[in-house]
Amino acid sequence: MADVASVNSAAWEEEVLKSPGLVMVDFWAAWCGPCRIVAPTVEELAKEYAGRLKVVKLNTDENPDVASRYKIMGIPTLMFFKNGEKVDQVVGAVPKEQLKSKIEELLGS
Numbered sequence: 001m002a003d004v005a006s007v008n009s010a011a012w013e014e015e016v017l018k019s020p021g022l023v024m025v026d027f028w029a030a031w032c033g034p035c036r037i038v039a040p041t042v043e044e045l046a047k048e049y050a051g052r053l054k055v056v057k058l059n060t061d062e063n064p065d066v067a068s069r070y071k072i073m074g075i076p077t078l079m080f081f082k083n084g085e086k087v088d089q090v091v092g093a094v095p096k097e098q099l100k101s102k103i104e105e106l107l108g109s
């Protein structure tokens with residue numbers, strides 16, 4: 001079973017930028033309604049893609065430096081990193097199937 005770990009500014013480089021393979025980062029905040037809508041989907045995807053996709057969450061209110069560095073304008077933002085490089089992002093609460101096709105595309109590339 002894959003857990004969705006929370007990361008902060010201090011752990012960002014180690015947990016995201018230095019992670020091999022594909023990492024999906026859920027930029028969220030406690031007050032964000034759409035973030036709460038997409039959270040169960042993010043957890044399901046972490047389980048479904050365990051071993052192939054690392055999934056972490058970053059609270060934008062608690063870590064504004066990271067959110068600012070990646071120009072997060074709206075949340076939820078799901079950002080994808082491959083071998084430390086940002087390769088794609090999805091903004092807003094989108095359907096699970098849309099996220100799955102994005103993950104499949106990125107895993108295949």
